[in-house]
Amino acid sequence: MLRGFLLISFCSLLFAGKILAQGNSLLWRISGNNLTHPSYLYGTMHSSDPRVFHFADSVWASFETCDAFAMEVVIDESVQSSLLTNIFMSGNTTIRSLLTMAQYDSLQRFAIRNASINISDFDRMKPLYVAMMLEMLAGGDSFVNSPDPFLDQFLANAAGKQNKEVKGLETAGEQMAVFDAMTYTDQAQLLMKTVRDYSSDTLEYERMVQYYLSNDLSQMMEFENDMGIPDSLYEALITQRNIRMARRIDTMIQLSSTFIAVGAGHLGGPGGLVNLLREKKYTVVPVLPSYNNYLKDGWYRFTSRRQGFTADFPDVPSITQDTTANGRKIQTYTSFLKSANGKTDSFSVVCIPGTFDRILLNQYLPVTKENFRLSEETLTFTCDEKNGNKSQGKILKGKNITYILENRYRKKPEYCDRFFQSFAILAE
Known part of the structure; x- marks a missing residue:
């Protein structure tokens, strides 16, 4: 066809x-x-x-x-x-x-x-x-x-x-x-x-x-x-x-x-x-073109005016939107990178409308899993999945949006800090 x-x-x-x-x-x-x-x-x-x-x-x-x-x-x-x-x-x-x-x-x-x-x-x-x-x-x-x-x-x-x-x-x-x-x-x-x-x-x-x-x-x-x-x-x-x-x-x-x-x-x-x-x-x-978002190390600096953030991804992120049973529209930005160990790592920013609270945390993070570990003080988490993948994450509170950053990897988080440190909430 x-x-x-x-x-x-x-x-x-x-x-x-x-x-x-x-x-x-x-x-x-x-x-x-x-x-x-x-x-x-x-x-x-x-x-x-x-x-x-x-x-x-x-x-x-x-x-x-x-x-x-x-x-x-x-x-x-x-x-x-x-x-x-x-x-x-x-x-x-x-x-x-x-x-x-x-x-x-x-x-x-x-x-x-x-x-x-x-x-x-x-x-x-x-x-x-x-x-x-x-x-x-x-x-x-x-x-x-x-x-x-x-x-x-x-x-x-x-x-x-x-x-x-x-x-x-x-x-x-x-x-x-x-x-x-x-x-x-x-x-x-x-x-x-x-x-x-x-x-x-x-x-x-x-x-x-x-x-x-x-x-x-x-x-x-x-x-x-x-x-x-x-x-x-x-x-x-x-x-x-x-x-x-x-x-x-x-x-x-x-x-x-x-x-x-x-x-x-x-x-x-x-x-x-x-x-x-x-x-x-x-x-x-x-709209005159520029290519400043393509960084020297091969990463891509993505800015979402609609969701109010900027972050560096390994490549232009794909964007998906899901609507929950209670009507929240969740936007997810994901990019993939084949790491030095030959495995594919993923880097995601999940944007959830609403202020951060425990109900939101319980609904959108796998807190019931034995291998999920959350630091309430720093709002960071780690998770060991049954398929051998691991993940590190970070939760940030915006004015009207909660951001969940996650790096999923197989062996070690080679670019986790690079990803997390690049993230910034845009000034209104």
Whole structure:
């Protein structure tokens, strides 16, 4: 299911050089027009390339403040159903019938040599789908073969763990309708262009990644402004979709603060989302990137304005939210580190609303276990678990939040002090 969807959404990236936002930032703050809380617009690359997950400091901070998350299409069971009914050509049309014998032979050789597939297995598939599939497989993009989520889905997963509402700006059917904007004959010619231009496209993709990593949208705008995309495809792929997405963003952000992730190619230009939202009387400004939170020793300094703390983690922490039977919403920030002894240690900050008391302590700590030891004086604890893991913890009292810090380890707490000493409650 995921793989089929990625073949669709990847088209936004393929043409991302055509239009890009004004200003060197991937993240944009949306305010004004009677909004009580800002929302954020974030330009992504629809890729699972590990490099695109190196977020600027402002991304996670902005992400956490929003109550909802929106992406181009929410991946669910309906996507697979829509895909299966839309990827094939109607009637008896085949790729072989759209190409000359010489073209088909050239396509077959390319598919076998570069993607290890037989093109005859995809003879009924719409040529644009085949073009994108070949480009990704031949380029070794982890989109198709990797179990890891692509960037947009990674953010959606993170939103789900935080119990944010996850919304789609389009339906799968609306996005796949892009493929009907060109005739089968024109799609077949674009497929052959993909084969002819493969070597240069690979180099251009790498350049695009580098521009993306540096947030250099001005360079991206200058890069291959005219990619030779047919007007009918461009109109369906970018122009009309931007109008539709801007209209739905307008509705969404009036209801709740929303972190919106879309392909970077949708942000800029007169018909881009930034300008379309400004036309709807919103103030849309770039959030300039910095990477100061990535520390020299490899750790990451994370700050939660919503929970009022800062702490150093081995990596960007994952965030989960649970609601207890009595209605308390507990937010947990966890990061993992493979220690020198080869074991994986975890570092967590648990944020519990309410002031510290014995009832809270009994409810959220394993005080009934024989191997749990708590110092009432220093509010520190240790625990030896049956599976051989050990843990050290610390309890801190905020004004309206109780923080429980915990380092779970196997052999010895190599970085416990490093973690605990970095923690600080933010001044109000």
